[in-house]
Amino acid sequence: MTNKPRRSVLYVPATNAKALAKAGTLACDTVIVDLEDSVAPEAKAEARDALVAHFANAPASQKETVIRVNALETGWGAADLAAAASCHPDAVLLPKVETADQLRSARAMLDEAGASDASLWAMIETPLAIVNIKEICAVGSRSDIRLQCLVAGTNDLAKETVLAGSRARLTMVEWLAPAVIHAKAFLIDILDGVYNDFRDVDGFAAECREGAERGFDGKTLIHPSQIDVANEVFSPSQKAIENARAIVAAFDHPDNAGRGVISLEGKMVERLHLEMAQRLLVKAASV
Ligand SMILES: CC(C)(COP(=O)(O)OP(=O)(O)OC[C@H]1O[C@@H](n2cnc3c(N)ncnc32)[C@H](O)[C@@H]1OP(=O)(O)O)[C@@H](O)C(=O)NCCC(=O)NCCSC(=O)C[C@H](O)C(=O)O
Numbered sequence: 001m002t003n004k005p006r007r008s009v010l011y012v013p014a015t016n017a018k019a020l021a022k023a024g025t026l027a028c029d030t031v032i033v034d035l036e037d038s039v040a041p042e043a044k045a046e047a048r049d050a051l052v053a054h055f056a057n058a059p060a061s062q063k064e065t066v067i068r069v070n071a072l073e074t075g076w077g078a079a080d081l082a083a084a085a086s087c088h089p090d091a092v093l094l095p096k097v098e099t100a101d102q103l104r105s106a107r108a109m110l111d112e113a114g115a116s117d118a119s120l121w122a123m124i125e126t127p128l129a130i131v132n133i134k135e136i137c138a139v140g141s142r143s144d145i146r147l148q149c150l151v152a153g154t155n156d157l158a159k160e161t162v163l164a165g166s167r168a169r170l171t172m173v174e175w176l177a178p179a180v181i182h183a184k185a186f187l188i189d190i191l192d193g194v195y196n197d198f199r200d201v202d203g204f205a206a207e208c209r210e211g212a213e214r215g216f217d218g219k220t221l222i223h224p225s226q227i228d229v230a231n232e233v234f235s236p237s238q239k240a241i242e243n244a245r246a247i248v249a250a251f252d253h254p255d256n257a258g259r260g261v262i263s264l265e266g267k268m269v270e271r272l273h274l275e276m277a278q279r280l281l282v283k284a285a286s287v
């Protein structure tokens with residue numbers, strides 16, 4: 001887990017030069033340049049060339065940049081990883097991760113290619129990934145692997161599990177709950193999946209709020225119109241910030257020195273709440 005805000009994480013197909021140029025100007029926290037599902041099989045080589053050209057020419061930016069490669073098991077994965085390594089992104093996102101060995105292999109290839117500064121991210125989007133989530137997180141959180149973020153792949157998970165109908169989102173979050181729990185246990189960030197109906201602003205906002213309540217650190221996005229809502233929902237609210245400041249101030253008061261529990265506005269507040277308040281203020285300062 002880092003203090004980096006990852007409220008709004010926008011996918012951009014590597015083949016879409018116009019969108020790539022635009023992405024650098026947008027208010028999203030992170031951009032994922034995609035070589036995988038948004039690129040047709042016959043355009044994979046062209047996408048790789050476009051990726052390298054983009055990184056060579058893009059103006060320097062403070063925005064976190066991630067490259068999603070094709071799985072190493074495909075015919076494109078190794079060449080994608082080599083191209084990604086040459087771009088020196090902040091992270092490489094591996095799709096369809098199902099075992100810890102896939103993380104070890106990708107880490108070794110990146111290190112060998114001189115990209116040991118890039119961290120790993122992993123898509124969780126198949127039933128086997130959920131089954132193996134503990135091992136994926138345990139190995140991934142080691143300092144020699146540096147798995148920083150899990151990303152829910154809700155389209156692939158729906159395809160694999162044939163989720164459909166009015167309760168599909170509810171069932172989806174039940175499927176994803178083990179990933180959220182293990183991400184928290186191993187201090188790895190976790191991002192919610194995409195909302196395909198990008199014209200449905202209310203539905204998107206509702207899904208963001210639900211994801212935040214369930215413990216996701218941010219939302220993956222497919223369209224610029226989704227950025228502002230995600231930034232707002234995944235930022236600490238003004239009310240939460242004021243409450244956190246009041247807790248910190250109360251514990252700083254000389255009358256409360258050495259006390260483990262105090263009363264604040266009619267509520268019991270313990271030192272664990274102080275830690276939570278401090279963490280929230282750090283997060284608020286980072287966005
Ligand atoms: C979904 C889209 C194909 C829609 O594209 P389009 O019809 O061109 O949208 P608009 O005309 O409304 O675009 C308005 C302007 O915004 C720019 N734009 C659009 N999308 C992006 C973007 N993602 N990043 C940056 N800029 C973007 C357009 O260029 C227009 O600009 P301008 O003309 O200057 O006003 C398209 O949005 C799109 O391709 N989105 C990303 C799709 C993608 O990457 N999919 C893969 C990731 S999803 C996934 O695979 C998740 C996971 O694996 C799973 O299993 O769930």
Ligand SMILES: [Mg+2]
Nearest residue numbers: 037125153156
């Ligand atoms: Mg997917």
